[in-house]
Amino acid sequence: MTKAISFKSRMATLLRRFPFIPALGMLMLLFILNGIAEPNSMTVRALKGVASTYLALVFLSVGQTFVVYTADIDLSVGAILSLVNVSIVVIMSQFGGEPYVVLLALGAGIAIGALCGLMNGIVVSGLRMQAIVATFATSILISGIALWVLPVAGMPAPSLFWKVYGGRSYGIPNVFFFIAILIALLAIMAKTGLVTKLLAVGNGQLSAYQSGLSVTRIRIYGYIICGIFAALAAFCITGDTASGDPLVGGAMTLSSVAAVVLGGTALSGGIGSAFGSAIGAIIIGLISSLVFYAGVPSQWQNLAQGATILVVLMLGVLASKRINQ
């Protein structure tokens, strides 16, 4: 009896430390199901395909997490992604596709992402506007700028760019290196004081404020990090599609929120992990590939995917509720 209780409480401590464990289990399950439905889906080639398609969503969801930590939300991530996508493509085509131009474009992209994040942070945290409506308004503004930078889709990215993204080094696809770098980055970020403070703010703004934290500034930092990750996501999408499209990110915003929830981060703030969100994004990818491989008739695929995601979302929320009781 006591043994069972201590096991339970140890599990609870473990889950509190690593809130992404249920998501990781779900990911494994989906891998196995994918493998059963179509053994070919386990080849490096197929995995590379899934990774290159969903890496942008992975980065976007990771960025969203830093905002959700403080119980905020950013509905402009898709627009930021679009703006950075068209900006770097335009910069690269204006100045040629030489390596130093590409680097310059990437630097500019990150700066644009950070600026957009700063704007969101000032609007939501500094001016105390409601995050949902305020970031929706900024998303319209940012999309407008993206349309101004590049009015129609289709401008190609220089070959250097997509060749690196789609290429291999030492026989291993480069996207896997990007994933490894992301994981290392997240592991380092989790150890920073800022993440602890973001979580403290998410646990209760008033408490954090009374503890002497500068709540307003901390929330702004969360939005800036989110903007930077949206820029990184834009690099991935540019590598994947090899072109600029001012509307490319629009549909990804809500998926990033879903991925964050799937990864075990509470929208009410204070609990979660960016690593979990990365897993959540891949889960969304694997669900759609499973639906495909499982032989669902094509017109039913979207429904099967949507219903599965809804069920998984509900299960995820219920599971984390049980853990945090």
Next chain:
Amino acid sequence: MTIMQHSNPQESRSALFVYLKNPLLVAFILIVLLLTAGEALSPGFASMEQILRLLIVAALLGIVAAGQNLVILGGREGIDLSVGGVVSLSAVLAGNVMDGSNANIIAAILVCLAAGGLVGLINGVGVTIFGIPPLVMTLGMLGVLQGLLVVIRQGIPSGLAAPALANFVSKPFLFNLPGIIWLWAAVGLLMAFLLMRTSLGHKIYAIGSNENAAYMAGVPVRLIRIMLFALSSMFAALAGICILGYSGTSFANVGDSYMLSSIIAVVLGGTPLSGGKGGYTGTMAGAFLLILMQSILTTLSIGESGRQVVFGLTLLVLLLFYGRSKALRG
């Protein structure tokens, strides 16, 4: 020795500022200003004909926003992201059932409202019984609805609106006004009556303001919240039918833009996302204001990108007036 003089902010505010804090009034002032500006920019903008055209579009948004308004009023981060999906679903269903024939109108309406009610019921049960945050629940539901749309549209050519429905929406119906405007007015009256003159209205505000106190005073909190979600989807379904009438044929994703604009209309109308205060009259003004703004922007020759930038900035300025949260320092 310093004297810290902090006068009581509520007392020191000038009368003008108090008026500016009334969202309904501000919305009406802005509407008049925008109409004047529109007329100056392009003569004929504020003509009766043109205003009627705007009102029709605003009515479609306004009916969706009625449901959104109810869910938001109910508090506890109430929000319905699935309304856009329900609008699309309802438009497609109505088109398929109607198939261009007046005889099928009643059946189409019943089917759509039932479908909407069912979607809302599932949302409400997910939120109240399973405790899923409304944002997550309705976001997931949106994905399901988008999938469902693909299934329904498969193999069946897009349905046509019945002529009577199309006439109801865009042709003069009574006193030279299209039926849709009468319908919107009826929705407005119904909502005002529901919220201000029935016990249900009192209970909705009560659970939105202090759910625990409402519970302790015997208000059936869960039941009411489920009902709000069901009503939200039914209003969206009603709007979907009207949109079919407006556009003649149904096409996919017709409802997408209603998801966030319905929320904005509610907030511009003075109902904060935290719930418990506000009402539908403001939301109606908010919906018209939103449509008016978009319409003025289209008369400006600044291109799609310029229009979006101006629209986004204007929204930010308007939102700055309403729905700001309290400062942390008491």
Next chain:
Amino acid sequence: MSRLKLQQICKYYGATTALASGDLLLERGEIHVLIGANGSGKSTLCKVIAGSVRPDGGTFELNGKPVMLFGPQAAREMGICLFYQELSLANSLSIAQNINLYHLPTHAGGLIDDAELNKRAEHYISKFETVIGEGFTPDAPVAKLRPDQKQLVEIMKTLASEAEILIFDEPTSALDRSQVECFFSILRELKEEGRSIIFISHRMDEIFDIADRITVIRDGTTVSSRLIEETDHSTVIRDMIGEQPEAAALEASLAPQAEKKTESCLVAEGLSGAHIRNVGFSLAKGEILGLGGLHGQGQSTLLRTLFGAEKLQSGTLLLNGEAVHPTNPRAAIKNGFSYVSGDRVRDGVITGRSIMENVSPIHFLKDKTFLAFPSVLARIIEPALGALNTKYSSLGASISSLSGGNQQKVVIARWLTNPPDILLLDDPTKGIDLSAKSELFALVRKLADEGMAIILYSSEDGELLAHSDRILVFNNGSVSRELLGEDKTRFNLYEAAYSGAQ
């Protein structure tokens, strides 16, 4: 020169005055006790000092220099740290993270130095080593701790500020005797170091154990400040209560009511739940049954359980001879129960809505009305508000525009539109003014005389003795003694409450 000098600090929230004129002189190396009834403004004054509440007027001097605080962070920089009564902990973070939240130790690269984090936390945890209880490790999440352990974390967090001015707003309310003693020995050490400490507690013995100086606040105004040698229990209590001949007279005049027990309408046997154990009683029509004892011994839980707001695990409840099982407030209301909570912000007031909407819910439920025309409702609501002499401008005015006492009257009026059979009063006068209190108890007695059965819990013993016919004294979740007739004295109440109290 005093370390801290506050003069005429005031703070208003709308129509409510939280602090009218707060004065305080804090010296180096002293433990300065602030005392006053609930809602007298102690916490507001502390929050002003710690920067988390912006004062509406007054002067604030630190070490002889006038200062203006812009927030808690600025206060921390100036060496002021506050223990928050409602705690300022981040539940999902660990004990060590909470203790060090303001100054997270980092490596050269900016990453958190876990070893140092834990070492610093251990330093403060070790001071309480013998009294912290199970599971109190630096990496344990705060959410899983017991209430007393959370309070200890908040104490450690405050100590970790190493501030020169430490303010403790009711730090001992959940602590047991050994924990309090350990904490006090630490406070004395800090005093020796020359730190200045402000301490708030409602436990008189504690106060006289630790204080160097006692300042009394009444109705938002500092009324006295005396050295411990120059004062005693009764002086402090007199300062707290002020001149109230009527209150004293009330207590005397309302001596035991004539025994007029008729048939009992509510009989409870062996009620057990989260914080109550095997509670039994019978309640007669027209009777006011008092619940006494130290705060938080299960009185409130019993009332909430009867009302269906807390789970009843076992026991039987007979209402007019029929078994009932309270499952939720709605069902309890239909059975004739009513409940008034002292925590009106949490349980009572429908924030920001009109007075009418705050009174109407019970009427709607009991009369099953659907329409709500103001003119019709007013005819029902106005008499209910009038019975309590509620002061309001119009029924459409927001309840937030009323003072605390009038807000509570509105919440009580809710039950008077359709009078219940049983009225459960859960510390109903918490934080409301004296005249409102006396009006409220006059009404309660009138209702009882009309045949209503009433259970009253009050954290103020005077009220309880004056207004109840019979008192059940609670101790650690169960009834330890019943006081009636001649036995219903303050002495017996204290003895029963404190004997074996934790």
